[in-house]
Amino acid sequence: KQExxxxxxxxxxxxxxxxxxxxxxxxxxxxxxQWFRQDPGKGLTSLLLIQSSQREQTSGRLNASxxxxxxxxxxxxxxxxxxxxxxYLCAVYPPSTDSWGKLQFGAGxxxxxxx
Amino acid sequence: xxxxxxxxxxxxTQMGNDKSIKCEQNLGHDTMYWYKQDSKKFLKxxxxxxxxxxxxxxxxxxxxxxxxxxxxxxxxxxxxxELGDSAVYFCASSQDPNGDTQYFGPGTRLTVL
Numbered sequence: 001k002q003e004x005x006x007x008x009x010x011x012x013x014x015x016x017x018x019x020x021x022x023x024x025x026x027x028x029x030x031x032x033x034q035w036f037r038q039d040p041g042k043g044l045t046s047l048l049l050i051q052s053s054q055r056e057q058t059s060g061r062l063n064a065s066x067x068x069x070x071x072x073x074x075x076x077x078x079x080x081x082x083x084x085x086x087x088y089l090c091a092v093y094p095p096s097t098d099s100w101g102k103l104q105f106g107a108g109x110x111x112x113x114x115x
Numbered sequence: 116x117x118x119x120x121x122x123x124x125x126x127x128t129q130m131g132n133d134k135s136i137k138c139e140q141n142l143g144h145d146t147m148y149w150y151k152q153d154s155k156k157f158l159k160x161x162x163x164x165x166x167x168x169x170x171x172x173x174x175x176x177x178x179x180x181x182x183x184x185x186x187x188x189x190x191x192x193x194x195x196x197e198l199g200d201s202a203v204y205f206c207a208s209s210q211d212p213n214g215d216t217q218y219f220g221p222g223t224r225l226t227v228l
Contacts, residue, residue: 032214043119043205044158044219051214089158093214101146101171101212105158 002027004092006106014114019077021109023090028068031093035064035075038087038108047088048075052095080113087111118142119220121206127226128196135192136223138206146170147189148207148217149181158205164189165212196227 003026013019023033032051036044048057048064050073056065061078077084087110091103119140128134140147148171149161163171164183178194193200206220 034216036219041222043221044207046216046218049216087156091158101148101163101165101209101217102160102173103158103217107155107157 002030002092002094002104004090004104004106006088006090006109008109009107010110010112012112012114013080015080015082017080017113019075019080019084019111019113021075021077021088021090021111023073023075023106025071025073025092025104027094028071029095030068031095033064033066033073033093034091034103035062035073036089036091038089040086044089080111082113082115085111085113119206119208119218121204121220121223123223124221125224125226127228129228130196130198132196133192133194134196134225135190136204136206136225138189138191138220140187140206140208140218140220142208142210142218144208144210144218145186146209146212146215147183147186148209149189149191150205150207150219152203152205152222154202162189162191163212170212193225196225198227201225201227 035047050066063076087108089108091105146165148163162181167183203222207217209215209217
Protein backbone atom coordinates (compact mmCIF):
# COMPACT_ATOMS: atom_id res chain seq x y z
CA LYS A 1 0.00 0.00 0.00
CA GLN A 2 1.37 3.40 -1.04
CA GLU A 3 2.24 5.80 1.78
CA UNK A 4 3.16 9.43 1.19
CA UNK A 5 5.13 11.27 3.86
CA UNK A 6 6.05 14.93 4.06
CA UNK A 7 8.79 16.16 6.33
CA UNK A 8 8.92 18.54 8.09
CA UNK A 9 5.31 18.97 9.16
CA UNK A 10 5.92 22.67 9.74
CA UNK A 11 8.60 25.13 8.71
CA UNK A 12 9.24 28.78 9.52
CA UNK A 13 11.79 30.83 7.58
CA UNK A 14 12.66 34.51 7.27
CA UNK A 15 11.77 36.27 4.05
CA UNK A 16 14.33 35.80 1.29
CA UNK A 17 15.48 32.39 2.41
CA UNK A 18 15.07 29.42 0.06
CA UNK A 19 12.49 26.79 1.01
CA UNK A 20 13.08 23.06 0.65
CA UNK A 21 10.06 20.79 1.10
CA UNK A 22 10.38 17.02 1.03
CA UNK A 23 7.97 14.31 -0.06
CA UNK A 24 8.65 10.59 0.08
CA UNK A 25 6.58 7.67 -1.14
CA UNK A 26 6.95 3.97 -0.40
CA UNK A 27 6.03 2.51 -3.80
CA UNK A 28 8.24 3.85 -6.59
CA UNK A 29 5.79 2.62 -9.25
CA UNK A 30 3.97 5.92 -9.55
CA UNK A 31 2.47 7.50 -12.66
CA UNK A 32 2.79 11.21 -11.86
CA UNK A 33 3.39 13.41 -8.84
CA GLN A 34 1.65 16.69 -8.17
CA TRP A 35 2.48 19.52 -5.76
CA PHE A 36 -0.33 21.67 -4.39
CA ARG A 37 -0.64 24.70 -2.19
CA GLN A 38 -3.51 25.12 0.28
CA ASP A 39 -4.28 28.44 1.94
CA PRO A 40 -6.27 28.44 5.21
CA GLY A 41 -9.97 27.93 4.54
CA LYS A 42 -9.38 27.63 0.81
CA GLY A 43 -9.14 24.92 -1.77
CA LEU A 44 -5.99 23.47 -3.31
CA THR A 45 -4.04 25.22 -6.03
CA SER A 46 -1.98 23.05 -8.35
CA LEU A 47 1.64 24.18 -8.47
CA LEU A 48 3.51 21.61 -10.54
CA LEU A 49 2.81 18.22 -12.10
CA ILE A 50 5.83 15.98 -12.73
CA GLN A 51 5.31 13.07 -15.06
CA SER A 52 7.03 9.81 -14.20
CA SER A 53 9.39 10.17 -17.15
CA GLN A 54 10.56 13.61 -15.98
CA ARG A 55 13.13 14.42 -13.33
CA GLU A 56 12.06 17.98 -12.66
CA GLN A 57 9.62 20.75 -13.44
CA THR A 58 10.03 24.49 -13.04
CA SER A 59 7.62 27.37 -12.80
CA GLY A 60 8.94 30.79 -11.83
CA ARG A 61 10.52 30.56 -8.39
CA LEU A 62 9.34 26.96 -7.98
CA ASN A 63 11.31 23.89 -8.94
CA ALA A 64 10.24 20.33 -8.20
CA SER A 65 12.45 17.29 -8.64
CA UNK A 66 11.45 13.65 -8.79
CA UNK A 67 13.60 10.60 -8.07
CA UNK A 68 11.36 7.59 -8.48
CA UNK A 69 14.02 5.04 -7.64
CA UNK A 70 14.53 6.52 -4.18
CA UNK A 71 10.86 7.42 -3.74
CA UNK A 72 11.45 11.13 -3.27
CA UNK A 73 10.35 14.50 -4.57
CA UNK A 74 11.58 17.87 -3.43
CA UNK A 75 9.93 21.24 -3.93
CA UNK A 76 12.28 24.22 -3.92
CA UNK A 77 10.94 27.74 -3.56
CA UNK A 78 13.57 30.38 -4.20
CA UNK A 79 13.73 33.71 -2.35
CA UNK A 80 10.67 33.07 -0.20
CA UNK A 81 8.08 35.82 0.37
CA UNK A 82 5.40 36.21 3.06
CA UNK A 83 2.84 35.39 0.38
CA UNK A 84 4.36 31.90 0.14
CA UNK A 85 2.97 31.11 3.61
CA UNK A 86 0.60 28.18 3.14
CA UNK A 87 0.42 24.41 3.47
CA TYR A 88 2.14 22.52 0.68
CA LEU A 89 0.86 19.09 -0.25
CA CYS A 90 2.33 16.47 -2.49
CA ALA A 91 0.24 13.74 -4.07
CA VAL A 92 1.09 10.73 -6.19
CA TYR A 93 -0.86 9.00 -8.93
CA PRO A 94 -0.74 5.19 -8.83
CA PRO A 95 0.25 3.55 -12.10
CA SER A 96 -2.42 0.94 -12.62
CA THR A 97 -5.41 1.66 -14.79
CA ASP A 98 -7.83 0.50 -12.12
CA SER A 99 -6.46 3.15 -9.80
CA TRP A 100 -6.54 6.04 -12.21
CA GLY A 101 -7.34 9.35 -10.59
CA LYS A 102 -6.79 8.03 -7.06
CA LEU A 103 -4.44 10.74 -5.93
CA GLN A 104 -2.78 9.79 -2.65
CA PHE A 105 -1.83 12.77 -0.54
CA GLY A 106 0.77 13.45 2.09
CA ALA A 107 -0.25 15.30 5.25
CA GLY A 108 1.42 18.49 4.07
CA UNK A 109 4.11 20.90 5.25
CA UNK A 110 2.84 24.10 6.84
CA UNK A 111 5.11 26.97 5.83
CA UNK A 112 5.37 30.39 7.48
CA UNK A 113 7.56 33.05 5.91
CA UNK A 114 8.22 35.90 8.32
CA UNK A 115 8.86 39.44 7.02
CA UNK B 116 -14.65 32.92 -13.96
CA UNK B 117 -14.41 30.29 -11.20
CA UNK B 118 -13.13 27.02 -12.64
CA UNK B 119 -14.51 24.63 -10.01
CA UNK B 120 -17.23 25.92 -7.71
CA UNK B 121 -19.05 24.33 -4.80
CA UNK B 122 -22.17 25.25 -2.87
CA UNK B 123 -22.65 25.79 -0.07
CA UNK B 124 -19.33 26.92 1.38
CA UNK B 125 -20.48 26.16 4.93
CA UNK B 126 -23.09 23.67 6.07
CA UNK B 127 -24.15 23.24 9.69
CA THR B 128 -26.78 20.62 10.42
CA GLN B 129 -28.10 18.22 13.02
CA MET B 130 -27.35 14.52 13.24
CA GLY B 131 -29.75 12.40 11.25
CA ASN B 132 -30.47 15.03 8.61
CA ASP B 133 -29.96 14.59 4.86
CA LYS B 134 -27.92 17.17 2.96
CA SER B 135 -26.46 17.76 -0.48
CA ILE B 136 -23.37 19.54 -1.75
CA LYS B 137 -23.20 20.71 -5.34
CA CYS B 138 -20.18 21.04 -7.59
CA GLU B 139 -19.82 22.57 -11.03
CA GLN B 140 -16.81 22.95 -13.30
CA ASN B 141 -16.54 25.16 -16.36
CA LEU B 142 -13.23 23.77 -17.59
CA GLY B 143 -14.77 21.33 -20.05
CA HIS B 144 -13.23 18.41 -18.16
CA ASP B 145 -14.49 14.86 -18.44
CA THR B 146 -13.60 13.69 -14.94
CA MET B 147 -14.79 14.93 -11.54
CA TYR B 148 -13.94 13.86 -8.01
CA TRP B 149 -15.06 14.16 -4.40
CA TYR B 150 -12.45 14.26 -1.63
CA LYS B 151 -12.82 14.42 2.13
CA GLN B 152 -10.35 16.31 4.33
CA ASP B 153 -10.66 15.28 7.94
CA SER B 154 -9.66 17.14 11.09
CA LYS B 155 -6.07 15.91 10.74
CA LYS B 156 -5.99 17.56 7.30
CA PHE B 157 -5.58 14.28 5.41
CA LEU B 158 -7.20 14.39 1.98
CA LYS B 159 -8.75 11.16 0.80
CA UNK B 160 -10.60 10.41 -2.40
CA UNK B 161 -14.21 9.26 -2.12
CA UNK B 162 -15.62 9.08 -5.65
CA UNK B 163 -14.79 9.86 -9.23
CA UNK B 164 -16.91 10.12 -12.36
CA UNK B 165 -15.62 10.04 -15.91
CA UNK B 166 -18.10 11.08 -18.60
CA UNK B 167 -20.90 10.68 -16.07
CA UNK B 168 -19.82 7.13 -15.26
CA UNK B 169 -18.67 6.15 -11.76
CA UNK B 170 -15.04 4.97 -11.96
CA UNK B 171 -13.83 5.30 -8.37
CA UNK B 172 -15.90 4.30 -5.38
CA UNK B 173 -13.72 4.08 -2.30
CA UNK B 174 -14.75 2.49 0.95
CA UNK B 175 -17.32 5.07 1.90
CA UNK B 176 -20.55 4.45 3.85
CA UNK B 177 -23.47 3.97 1.48
CA UNK B 178 -25.10 6.97 3.15
CA UNK B 179 -22.94 8.93 0.70
CA UNK B 180 -24.26 8.94 -2.85
CA UNK B 181 -22.75 10.91 -5.71
CA UNK B 182 -24.79 11.95 -8.72
CA UNK B 183 -23.56 13.34 -12.01
CA UNK B 184 -26.41 14.83 -14.07
CA UNK B 185 -23.91 15.90 -16.76
CA UNK B 186 -20.15 16.15 -17.24
CA UNK B 187 -19.99 19.61 -15.69
CA UNK B 188 -21.75 18.71 -12.45
CA UNK B 189 -21.11 16.25 -9.65
CA UNK B 190 -23.27 16.43 -6.55
CA UNK B 191 -22.83 14.63 -3.24
CA UNK B 192 -25.84 13.61 -1.20
CA UNK B 193 -25.42 12.44 2.38
CA UNK B 194 -28.19 10.63 4.26
CA UNK B 195 -28.58 10.29 8.02
CA UNK B 196 -25.64 12.53 8.87
CA GLU B 197 -23.37 11.47 11.72
CA LEU B 198 -20.91 13.42 13.87
CA GLY B 199 -18.00 11.72 12.11
CA ASP B 200 -19.11 13.17 8.79
CA SER B 201 -17.91 16.59 9.91
CA ALA B 202 -15.07 17.51 7.55
CA VAL B 203 -14.24 19.67 4.57
CA TYR B 204 -15.41 18.16 1.29
CA PHE B 205 -13.58 19.13 -1.88
CA CYS B 206 -14.69 18.71 -5.44
CA ALA B 207 -12.07 18.48 -8.20
CA SER B 208 -11.93 17.94 -11.94
CA SER B 209 -9.40 16.90 -14.56
CA GLN B 210 -9.42 16.39 -18.30
CA ASP B 211 -9.07 12.65 -17.82
CA PRO B 212 -8.37 10.31 -14.88
CA ASN B 213 -5.05 9.19 -16.29
CA GLY B 214 -2.70 11.23 -14.11
CA ASP B 215 -3.86 14.58 -15.47
CA THR B 216 -3.65 17.73 -13.32
CA GLN B 217 -6.57 17.96 -10.94
CA TYR B 218 -8.19 21.32 -10.22
CA PHE B 219 -9.90 21.77 -6.88
CA GLY B 220 -12.91 23.73 -5.71
CA PRO B 221 -12.85 25.91 -2.56
CA GLY B 222 -14.33 23.22 -0.34
CA THR B 223 -17.51 22.84 1.72
CA ARG B 224 -17.06 22.77 5.48
CA LEU B 225 -19.69 20.42 6.91
CA THR B 226 -20.36 20.52 10.64
CA VAL B 227 -22.72 17.96 12.13
CA LEU B 228 -24.03 18.82 15.60
